[in-house]
Amino acid sequence: PDRPINVCVTGAAGQIAYSLLPLIAGGKVFGRHQPVSLRLLEIEAALPSLEGVVMELEDCAFPLLHSVFITSDAREAFRSCDVAVLLGAFPRKQGMERKDLLEKNAGIFKEQGEALNFEAAANVRVIVVGNPANTNAYVLKHFAPNVPEKNITALTRLDQNRAVSLVARKLGVPLSKVSDIYIWGNHSSTQYPDVLHGSVEGKGKLSDLLDKSYLEENFIPTIQKRGAAVIAARKMSSAMSAANAVCDHLHDWLLGSDSIVSMSVASDGSYGIERGTIFSFPLRCSRGGNYEIVKELQLDDFSQRYIKITAEELYAEKAEALALLS
Ligand code: NAX
Numbered sequence: 434p435d436r437p438i439n440v441c442v443t444g445a446a447g448q449i450a451y452s453l454l455p456l457i458a459g460g461k462v463f464g465r466h467q468p469v470s471l472r473l474l475e476i477e478a479a480l481p482s483l484e485g486v487v488m489e490l491e492d493c494a495f496p497l498l499h500s501v502f503i504t505s506d507a508r509e510a511f512r513s514c515d516v517a518v519l520l521g522a523f524p525r526k527q528g529m530e531r532k533d534l535l536e537k538n539a540g541i542f543k544e545q546g547e548a549l550n551f552e553a554a555a556n557v558r559v560i561v562v563g564n565p566a567n568t569n570a571y572v573l574k575h576f577a578p579n580v581p582e583k584n585i586t587a588l589t590r591l592d593q594n595r596a597v598s599l600v601a602r603k604l605g606v607p608l609s610k611v612s613d614i615y616i617w618g619n620h621s622s623t624q625y626p627d628v629l630h631g632s633v634e635g636k637g638k639l640s641d642l643l644d645k646s647y648l649e650e651n652f653i654p655t656i657q658k659r660g661a662a663v664i665a666a667r668k669m670s671s672a673m674s675a676a677n678a679v680c681d682h683l684h685d686w687l688l689g690s691d692s693i694v695s696m697s698v699a700s701d702g703s704y705g706i707e708r709g710t711i712f713s714f715p716l717r718c719s720r721g722g723n724y725e726i727v728k729e730l731q732l733d734d735f736s737q738r739y740i741k742i743t744a745e746e747l748y749a750e751k752a753e754a755l756a757l758l759s
Contacts, residue, residue, distance in 0.1 A: 437468035437499035439554070441514040443545070444521025444563060445473035445503070446483040448669060452676035453518070454486065458495040462680050463516075464688060470500045474510035474521065507548035514553045516687075518679060519545065519573070522563025532753070535565065539754040542569040546576030553580065558722060560682060561587040562675065566620045567697050568750040570711040574699065575755065582709075583724070586686070587697035589616040589624065589713035591671065591678035595659050596626040599652065600633075604642060610634040615715040616695040617736075618743025619750075624713065625739035626656040630730055645735060653739070689720035693727055703728055704740065710747050 440457055442450055450473075456462055457469060471490070475483045480503065487501050504510050511517060523537035542561075549557065557580055561570035570587040577585070593616045601608040613631040618624050628648065631639040643652065655662075663671045685694050697713040700706040703726045704714075715727040732740065 435468070437470040438463060438515040439470050439472055439513050441472040441474065441510050441517045443474040443507075443510065443517075443519050446475045446479040446486055447520055448672040449520050449562065449675045449679070451486065452673045453520070453679055454490060455493060455495075456676060456680045457518075458490060458493065458498040460495075460497050462683050465497075468497050468499045471498070471502065472510050472512070472514055473501065473503045474507060475503070475505055476521075477505040480505055507545050508552050511545075511549045511552040511557075514549075514557055516683065517549060517553065517557055517559045518683070519559065519561045519563055519569070522569065525564075532757075535568065535750065535754050536757045538563065538565065538569050539572050539758050542572040543576050543758055546573040549573070550577040550579045555579075556581070556722075557584060558683075558687065559585045560679060561585070562679060564620070565750060567711040567713075567747055568754050570697065571709075571751045572754050572758070574709075574711070582699045585699065585711070586682070587620060587711055587713075588675070588678060588682055589620050589695050589697050590682040591675050592616045592620060592624055592626060592656060592659075592713075593695040594674065594678055594681065596628070596652075596656050599655060600628060600631070600639065600643070603652075604633060604636070606633050606636065610636075611639075613693060613715075614639075615693065616713045617740050618713055619747050620697065620713065621743075621746065622657045622661075623743040623746045624657055625736065625743055626653060627736055627739075628652070629733065629736060630715075685718050686724060687722045690718045693717055696724070698724070698726070701726060704730075704732065706744055707748060710744070710751065712744065712747060 525534050566587040574585045596614045601611050610633050615627045628639040693715045697711050700710045700712045702708045706712050716724045718724045
């Protein structure tokens, strides 16, 4: 492919972007032969800082980086964009209620949904990372009816990567031998990291290797609270690992993967999840940007209990977000 693809990144002066932009411009996300044009969106106040990021991108001398355009106007940013990576969001400030956070972000994602709807390429692929990611993606979808519903996703690959890594460390096995660990539901502390379909090559099923009391008391809460643990240690939220997960998500979605991977996508009613809810499911991705929700998994009572909790949280969030906008 010679034509550069237009990749829009919002929140481009932020910390995830600082780790992600070199992966995109360096060929790790879209492949070593795919040129990219970057369209970077920031709030006005962050444009001077973004200019510094652009200087650094220039100084990396990436052969695949065709051009860089910066703006604080969402409509300009999304013009003809093929892929939109939405990192920008309103951060949670001390003393802020959850409802205020939801409202601020619903406003941002409404505006960006409308801008995408008018400006983006017909088949634009979208990944929402800014929190609350699933509900932001839901709001975006609501205000972007021209964008195919299947093309709007949210990031839960970081949670999956965290879970795979923890299992490998717990069992003392190489990471590459661990497979089929999935994330269900919301990217929040109700998410359900599911190992019960997983296995370790040469050692057997994870359901035989890890008992349910370990899962319930240790493994599941550790993954659910991992983001908070990173903040407590670093005084900043996950950025390197988040950028790496965005890279994995986009790469597997657009170029295909042999493994089953977790992404938050609009439910088609699978596993009883309300249609349209942006919910993390295990997916099969084939080359060319197509995916299917894996349908045939058997869920025991243990899993169903966790999935119900995270689904209910999402139903409440999406209703609240839309109510705040009307
Ligand atoms: P930063 O605060 O470093 O950067 C966010 C940037 O977005 C800022 O530069 C800000 O000026 C910009 N911004 C704010 N409103 C904007 C708007 N309306 N349009 C364009 N830009 C706007 O945060 P960072 O650490 O980069 O994280 C970005 C988002 O990812 C946060 O919402 C964070 O909570 C979320 N995360 C989501 C994860 C996931 O797995 N889904 C994991 C990592 C991360 O915590």
